[in-house]
Amino acid sequence: MITVGSVSLLILAYLLGSIPTAVWIGKAFYGIDVREYGSGNAGATNTFRVLGKRAGIPVMLIDILKGFTATKLAVFVGVSVTGGPHSNLINYQLAMGMAAVMGHLFPVFAGFRGGKGIATLFGMVLAVNLNAALLCVIMFIAVLLITRYVSLSSITGGFTYLVGVSLIYNKNTNNMVVIFGMCICLLILVTHQKNIERLLKGTESKVNLFKRKDA
Structure with a gap:
């Protein structure tokens, strides 16, 4: 069943995934857009390659957290749709997690040019x-x-x-x-x-x- 609440939470998961960690950290602390260097991806691997571990580690951890948090938010989708947090929870987890991954791949906050989604996918798997x-x-x-x-x-x-x-x-x-x-x-x-x-x-x-x- 699709409700306004469940759609809103899916959008929230996408927006959470859309946080361009690599881009923002690169611009804020190093004055560069990592997408203009290395592989051209806004992900943890390219951040490690271009900026080193001081930038790469936080980017990786935050990207993992994006997928993990979005997936865990699925309990609220269950409440919104069925009134009970345990009804088909795994299906809601997968939907919320994939919304975050899509956000990482195509971030609305960074011109829809993101990373490859590995860290965010791992966060999703970790939650599931x-x-x-x-x-x-x-x-x-x-x-x-x-x-x-x-x-x-x-x-x-x-x-x-x-x-x-x-x-x-x-x-x-x-x-x-x-x-x-x-x-x-x-x-x-x-x-x-x-x-x-x-x-x-x-x-x-x-x-x-x-x-x-x-x-």
Whole structure:
């Protein structure tokens, strides 16, 4: 059932996701728009690459928080629609979380030029399934340490979530969560299309995990 309250909360989730953390921090503290440098994305990875960890860490944490907070707001959608916070809560969580991710990808506050949504997606996954989120983190870090490709690590993390909710947590998972996992994989593949092309050509940039960017 669609109500004015539920639509309003979806819009709120989108606006929350639209907060262009990388752009605002870059302009406020460094006088630059990170989208004009590096990969051209307004996300945590490009912020680390362009501005270093002092800017990258807060951008990453805030972007994760955007997805987490928007997803947790789903309890209010449940109240608005059904009068009870536990009715179909997972479906509302997925809708609210995806609204925030769309906001990060196409932020109204930054000319609809955002990032790739990985940190915000992770915040959403963290709110929906902690165990699956931890599994994604382990795989992300493992692939990053081995290959030093952030893009490949992100893609692997997305597919790890799908496998996790489909197999490992199957008994406690409803179909919508599995479908959501498929959507995550598709979204990551779409947003990382150029990265995949560079990976296949062997021209994708690697990260130096031990380089000191900040003086």
